[in-house]
Amino acid sequence: METRAGRLSPPEWLLKSLRPQTAPVPWAAVARAAVALAAPLAVGLAVGQPAYGALVSMGALSGVIGDTADAYRMRIFNIAVPQLFGAVGVTLGTLVYGEGWAAVGVLTLVALVSGMISSIGAVASVSGLLLLLNAVVGAGLPMPGPWWKAPLLLTLGGLFVLVLTLLAWPLRGRLPERAAVVGTYRSVADLLEAAGTAAYDDKRQAVTDSLNTSYDLILARRARDHGRRSPLVRLLAQLNVLIPLLEAAPAAHRHGRASRRPEIAAAVRDLADAVAEDRRGAPVLSLPEPEGPADRAVDTALRHAAAVVGETTDAVRRTSPDRSPGSDGSPDSVRKHPQVDDLLGRPAALRIRVRRAARSVLLSEPSWRYGLRLALCIGLAQGLVSLVVVPRSYWVALTVTFVMKPDFGSVFSRAVLRALGTAAGLLVAAAVLSQVPRGWWDVLVMVPLAGLIPAFTVKGYAFQTAAITPVILLLSDILNHQGFDLVLPRLVDSLIGCAIALVAGYLLWPESWHTRIGDRLAQAVEDTARYVACAFGAGTQDRGERERRRRRLYRDLSSVRSEFQRALTEPPPTGARAAAWWPLVVAVERIVDATTAARVRVDHGATPPAPVEAADIEQQLHELAEGVRSSEVLVEVRAELEGDDEGVLAPLRQEVKAARAIASPGRPV
Secondary structure (H helix, E strand, C coil): CHHHHHHHCCCHHHHHHHCCCCCCCCHHHHHHHHHHHHHHHHHHHHCCCHHHHHHHHHHHHHHHHHCCCCCHHHHHHHHHHHHHHHHHHHHHHHHCCCCCHHHHHHHHHHHHHHHHHCCCCHHHHHHHHHHHHHHHHHHHCCCCCCCCHHHHHHHHHHHHHHHHHHCCHHHHCCHHHHHHHHHHHHHHHHHHHCCCCCCHHHHHHHHHHHHHHHHHHHHHHHCCCCCCCCCHHHHHHHHHCHHHHHHHHHHHHHHCCHHHCHHHHHHHHHHHHHHHHCCCCCCCCCCCCCCCHHHHHHHHHHHHHHHHHHCCHHHHHHCCCCCCCCCCCCHHHHHHCCCCCCCCCCCCCHHHHHHHHHHHHHHCHHHHHHHHHHHHHHHHHHHHHHHCCCCCCHHHHHHHHHHCCHHHCCHHHHHHHHHHHHHHHHHHHHHHHHHCCCCHHHHHHHHHHHHHHHHHHCCCHHHHHHHHHHHHHHHHHHHHCCHHHHHHHHHHHHHHHHHHHHHHHHHCCHHHHCCCHHHHHHHHHHHHHHHHHHHHCCCCCCHHHHHHHHHHHHHHHHHHHHHHHHHCCCCCCHHHHHHHHHHHHHHHHHHHHHHHHHHHHHHCCCCCCCHHHHHHHHHHHHHHHHHHHHCCCCCCCCCCCCCCCCCCCHHHHHHHHHHHHHCCCCCCC
């Protein structure tokens, strides 16, 4: 009986996708969503134009979905920019409403553009999504004339969300950026507290994610700020001085004694409190006496961080928060070299980043590949409903659009979760449409339904779909007055859209089910080999270059982790292959840590290794990368690495041997 029950149970990859994520409910976002979607309905009813109110609420729904940033300046871009693309989309859709095959052609072209620009970044991804979604809605629903009225009403809804979001800006100011930096300090404290224990690897990943978030928030604010008196200079400097401490952490984990004592983590938490309260004045540190190179590295980095956190603006300036790679850090130098990104200070000039994005979209193979996949699916969906009578057929293309977002997760699992979430949402919609009379009752019902969207979004895609579905159906009912008759056709349309996405957007593209995760991992191994060369080769004197390589490498490894975690939700064979390769991802991260620890020990008094030792390790990593890139089967390969067993590179050699023993695709030697 147990065997039979096991066969009937859902597969593990589906259960993993259906488990709600552990995340706190964003109560402020819940309140904003309730007001943003219910208030326009109330105004529309009050002035005798409920359809206008429903359109404004639809625009607000787009703003609620796009409000995913923390910093207020980023929220302006995350909400306002996509609304402009949404206005263009609904205009194009309205112009081809009822035009049959002309609508198919226009929506297919819009899908191509939408898919291609989605590869640029987060804001562009949401913009492409709204461009296509609103074009589909405009082509499928009758909009009030003249042509400019629908885009205006939808844009007003998005701007209403933006206004509600920015109401707290005068009171909160730079609080999101400061909170992010404080969170990074606390994650570093947790990392040092876990040094020497099995919990270290998980804590290090948490530090990487937190540091990436903090830099993204602050550098987004600094993009147009070339002054040294910006209020963010101090926060940026306080974030920058964590880099030496993070470099010292792997050495403390492997070799430290005094640096593992609780006073170290407590001191970092005290610095986090000082940053949170913006305290001035050097804090008093009570640190244990260093007992070796690893301890000296932690002690030096921690004292320097304490000096920067507690001192005045002049001390902050000495940390060079505005230094650009390859420059002297001055504003004039940055202006002379605007094409240079500063991973620890300032992004390149806006025109340079726009030029890069345009080149990436037009010349990138992944950009064209995704654009063509999305265009094919939308063309099939719109062509199908042009040939077959499907009531309110726009829902088919809407489903395809939501499912075909690879930067939001696996296409296969999203199609399955979309169908399940839609079915759950339709149960709620059926109760609402059958029992709630039209009019002011719609406003009262919209308040809790809208609030559920941000509350369920943080739990997972299926939960978000279940929350959004009744809201969209309620707004559609206000526009079309179909009532309960909307429910069953929407389920059929969703299933058709999911089927199109699965067949035309997944199964027909071998890259979907023959995962490319090996390529990303191979590139990470290649970059690790270059990092070893940079740390112990001819360029070891350039500490700034080592820092930049290490930061880029950790960020890339974080992306590789995310890609593997996404692949784990795929059905076999992709999910099974990702699970088999996962230990190699962890092994590569440990190699980077061991390299950093060795370099830090050398910088603080340990005997440097012989050049041939580092070159041998680098060669082994290049061979491992080539094997990962050329095979999908994991085969153990012996790595004969010789060197001083008591030398500084001994732990690094052990990690490389372990990586090759875990997974070296290719022919055993």
